Amino acid sequence: MHFRTVILMSCTALALAACKTDLTKVTDDQLVTLLSEKSGFSDRPARITKRTIECVEILSGINQAVYKDAPAELTGAMKTDCRKRFQGWLDDPVRNSTELQLADFEREDLAERIVALAEEQQAAQNAQRQAEQAEKQAQREAEAAAKIEEARVELAETTAAWESLKAGLLERRDVLVPACAHLTGLREQLKETDRRNSLFNKGLPSVCSSNPLSPEIRVMEGFDKRLAAFDLDKAGGLYGARVPQVPALDMDKIDQRILAVMSATAEYEAALAGN
Structure with missing residues (x-):
């Protein structure tokens, strides 16, 4: 019992190190399912939106230069709103099949991975849109x-x-x-x-x-x-x-x-x- 208590205390002390969620066990497909959403009335597939990217940037600080002049009250409110947003998704079993925790969204490595996924999605959708336009043009x-x-x-x-x-x-x-x-x-x-x-x-x-x-x-x-x-x-x-x-x-x-x-x-x- 004493040994298990020591282990737990160690993990608490090293929360940002040894006990982090292992991101290698989280697949890109899992992240896409967790973070993608439909945009307005678009008929396009669900994707990681600009709002989600802003959330991971402000929580992780990877794009700090963009937000450095924002008032603390504003960034604080944004962070609170983003945490509520992500926690809701983490609590949704339809969306979430990972072991991610809310604190993981403050990690630069996860944020950079999410941004890269969003860019890949955007590139794929752009390519699809161009292909559709080319097909329509060929049909015309x-x-x-x-x-x-x-x-x-x-x-x-x-x-x-x-x-x-x-x-x-x-x-x-x-x-x-x-x-x-x-x-x-x-x-x-x-x-x-x-x-x-x-x-x-x-x-x-x-x-x-x-x-x-x-x-x-x-x-x-x-x-x-x-x-x-x-x-x-x-x-x-x-x-x-x-x-x-x-x-x-x-x-x-x-x-x-x-x-x-x-x-x-x-x-x-x-x-x-x-x-």
């Missing part, structure tokens, strides 16, 4: 490339359809321009021989009243410019540019106008032949 670029390729295919299809439609329009214009000119000439001839002919009770077909198909030609020229100005690269943006839609040009209606001109031409030719 892939999506943009897919949109551009989709637009490229659509543009090719639109251009082919438009060229076919435009060719049909120009072909009909090439028919109507001389046909209207010929009809106008027949009308002038008939005026010279038979001014009272009933054909003068009605005008020429409307398509011949001005440049044949001029409204449609303006639409054609405008759409040509839109196609030429379309930027495929802009199709890959968040609000990607859309390939212009082929304008509606009613070829059947234009064909009916051609037939009307041909019919009127036949009437004027018949009238002239009868004079």
Whole structure:
């Protein structure tokens, strides 16, 4: 009994030496579990926070230069708050699986180890954040490339359809321009021989009243410019540019106008032949 009392007294006298907690038996994972916490509303994993680092610094004195000008009352209050914080964690069996005591947080070697762990955590989280950002950027670029390729295919299809439609329009214009000119000439001839002919009770077909198909030609020229100005690269943006839609040009209606001109031409030719 006397021997055991001597041992206890020795440990009390050498509390900061022989009876310190053996930190080599405390793993990094145990320290991380004990000291990590979620930060605000962040969805990041729990980590050793800046507040915890400040606590180990002020309790151990490892960063004394930072706190040397702080009033004693302030540092005292901070130390008290930090001790309460750490004691609460030490008393939590879910957090704490170590043999650490509150006094251990005043040790420089433990404080430096905790700071190093926090720096490792921060570096790992920075690397993870960069990797996530790189992945998101790669995903955005892939999506943009897919949109551009989709637009490229659509543009090719639109251009082919438009060229076919435009060719049909120009072909009909090439028919109507001389046909209207010929009809106008027949009308002038008939005026010279038979001014009272009933054909003068009605005008020429409307398509011949001005440049044949001029409204449609303006639409054609405008759409040509839109196609030429379309930027495929802009199709890959968040609000990607859309390939212009082929304008509606009613070829059947234009064909009916051609037939009307041909019919009127036949009437004027018949009238002239009868004079």
